[in-house]
Amino acid sequence: MNRLVCLGIVVLSWLPQAATALTGAEAAARAREQFAATATFSARFEKQIYWAALDKTQKLHGRIYTRKPDRFRVEVEGGDLVVADGQAIWVYSRKNQQVVVGEYNGEMRTPWQVLLDYTAQWTPAGVEETRLEGRACYLLTLQPPGGGARQLKVWLERRRWLLLKVEERDESENLMTYTLKDHQLGGALKPSLFRFVAPAGVEVIDRREDGQQ
Numbered sequence: 001m002n003r004l005v006c007l008g009i010v011v012l013s014w015l016p017q018a019a020t021a022l023t024g025a026e027a028a029a030r031a032r033e034q035f036a037a038t039a040t041f042s043a044r045f046e047k048q049i050y051w052a053a054l055d056k057t058q059k060l061h062g063r064i065y066t067r068k069p070d071r072f073r074v075e076v077e078g079g080d081l082v083v084a085d086g087q088a089i090w091v092y093s094r095k096n097q098q099v100v101v102g103e104y105n106g107e108m109r110t111p112w113q114v115l116l117d118y119t120a121q122w123t124p125a126g127v128e129e130t131r132l133e134g135r136a137c138y139l140l141t142l143q144p145p146g147g148g149a150r151q152l153k154v155w156l157e158r159r160r161w162l163l164l165k166v167e168e169r170d171e172s173e174n175l176m177t178y179t180l181k182d183h184q185l186g187g188a189l190k191p192s193l194f195r196f197v198a199p200a201g202v203e204v205i206d207r208r209e210d211g212q213q
Contacts, residue, residue: 024124027138027156034161040189041066043180052173070104071194083196088208090196099198102207121145122152130155132164160185 035041047060062076070086079094089104122142130139132155142152148171155165162185166178198204 022127022138024127024140024142027127027140028124028142028154030161031154031156031163034185038185039068040184040186042182042184042187042189044182046177046179048175048177048179050175050177052175065189065193067189067194073193081196083194085194085196090198092196092198092202096203097201098203098205099196100205100207101196103209129158135164137164 042063042065044063045061047062049058050056051058060076062074064072064074066072070084072082072084074082079092081090081092081094083090083092084104087104088101090099090101092099122144124140125143126141128139130137136158138156138158140154140156142154144150144152149169150171151169153165153167154163156162157164162183163180165180168176170176
């Protein structure tokens with residue numbers, strides 16, 4: 001064997017072995033651990049929906065606040081609002097001057113909870129290192145149980161495992177995208193954020209069994 005080749009083999013044997021690449025399941029588990037350790041969370045968001053059949057895109061901007069285990073507030077530009085205090089949930093439409101209140105049963109999901117549900121139930125199909133708006137992140141591709149045409153992509157910041165973006169494509173090629181910015185984890189949130197008082201003159205539709213406002 002050529003002496004140069006032999007020397008190369010010896011040198012390579014001295015080098016540390018490359019670390020095992022992070023799997024999609026491991027990355028998803030890190031993100032779930034981050035959320036589990038966070039009592040409060042807030043961020044600005046953009047929700048974008050592309051309707052393939054209409055070739056039309058709808059965008060919403062706003063801010064989300066969550067406090068474990070069951071309080072959240074979603075503010076949408078233009079004045080629309082969703083507030084949950086753990087017992088009731090208010091959905092306020094400024095345009096319609098109407099608020100619908102019902103019992104909170106945990107059905108509404110925040111982007112973090114969507115991530116938790118999907119990464120726990122869907123199968124990670126791949127993970128790659130990439131950048132999103134200059135930030136180093138992992139891009140996870142997930143597929144639903146049993147396969148199918150649906151696909152979910154999740155961008156996680158590498159340093160703090162923050163959820164940066166969620167992109168879901170359904171069987172009809174419609175595309176829903178959540179983008180999160182200005183993350184705040186563990187900060188103090190005012191109790192008033194999770195209470196709702198209907199403005200004067202607004203119609204209140206109470207769908208709770210006891211009808212209490």
